[in-house]
Amino acid sequence: MTMSNTYEVIEKLLDKNMYSRPGSKMKGKRGVCLHWVANPLSTAIGNRNYFNNLKNQGPEVHRKRYASSHEIIGLDGEVVVCVPKDEVAFHAGAKGYKSRVHRLLSSSPNRYLYGIEVCHPDWYGKFLPTTYKTVIQRVADLLIEFGLTPSKDTIWRHYDVTGKDCPKYYVQNPKAWDQLINDITYVYNQKTEVEQVSELLEWQKEMGEKSIEYLEKEGLLNNPEKWSQTLGENVPQWLFWSLLERMDRRLK
Numbered sequence: 161m162t163m164s165n166t167y168e169v170i171e172k173l174l175d176k177n178m179y180s181r182p183g184s185k186m187k188g189k190r191g192v193c194l195h196w197v198a199n200p201l202s203t204a205i206g207n208r209n210y211f212n213n214l215k216n217q218g219p220e221v222h223r224k225r226y227a228s229s230h231e232i233i234g235l236d237g238e239v240v241v242c243v244p245k246d247e248v249a250f251h252a253g254a255k256g257y258k259s260r261v262h263r264l265l266s267s268s269p270n271r272y273l274y275g276i277e278v279c280h281p282d283w284y285g286k287f288l289p290t291t292y293k294t295v296i297q298r299v300a301d302l303l304i305e306f307g308l309t310p311s312k313d314t315i316w317r318h319y320d321v322t323g324k325d326c327p328k329y330y331v332q333n334p335k336a337w338d339q340l341i342n343d344i345t346y347v348y349n350q351k352t353e354v355e356q357v358s359e360l361l362e363w364q365k366e367m368g369e370k371s372i373e374y375l376e377k378e379g380l381l382n383n384p385e386k387w388s389q390t391l392g393e394n395v396p397q398w399l400f401w402s403l404l405e406r407m408d409r410r411l412k
């Protein structure tokens with residue numbers, strides 16, 4: 161079981177259209193940007209369908225709406241993917257940005273930020289525990305995938321990019337936002353530690369197999385298959401001494 165299998169991912173890509181999935185390419189990944197859907201109790205799939213329906217804005221609509229995100233995290237903690245990771249979504253655009261945004265994300269944040277909309281039960285906008293859990297796990301997984309480390313330079317609120325009151329609860333309660341970043345960092349560290357340990361074990365096994373192969377060729381070890389299966393176990397004392405003896409005899 162991999163650690164990432166802690167939430168359900170449903171891919172329901174938007175149809176390509178100029179209002180929500182233009183098909184233009186991301187220039188890179190510099191972080192993720194979190195939003196609230198600003199529609200209490202609406203579902204992830206419902207919000208996805210809303211984005212998809214923007215393609216139907218006809219000539220009677222004078223002020224066209226452009227909006228989307230790469231994915232939406234729902235009330236049950238499910239992830240609905242709307243836009244492929246290498247394509248731009250419309251979630252953090254504005255006419256102008258503060259200097260910190262320019263410095264970290266250039267003049268087009270949408271080309272560098274992976275957008276995540278999050279569902280919520282009421283107008284306070286605090287995420288439900290199930291939803292929150294997925295947000296933490298999912299952002300940690302995405303940062304690992306993008307080769308980024310968690311910080312306020314890589315985890316953005318919509319507010320940090322444009323000043324918009326979004327995701328509302330985490331703008332109104334800066335301590336809750338700090339906590340969220342801490343929680344992501346904790347999970348990120350856990351996940352990367354697990355990866356490092358399994359990489360180390362893999363490396364040790366390879367080393368062991370190579371040595372067994374060599375020792376067999378040199379006539380110092382019989383039954384290489386049997387010894388390969390015991391890699392990872394402790395060396396029995398008698399084996400250690402008997403190998404030393406065999407090596408010593410050869411040197412004479």
Ligand SMILES: [Zn+2]
Binds near residue numbers: 194195196318324
């Ligand atoms: Zn937003």
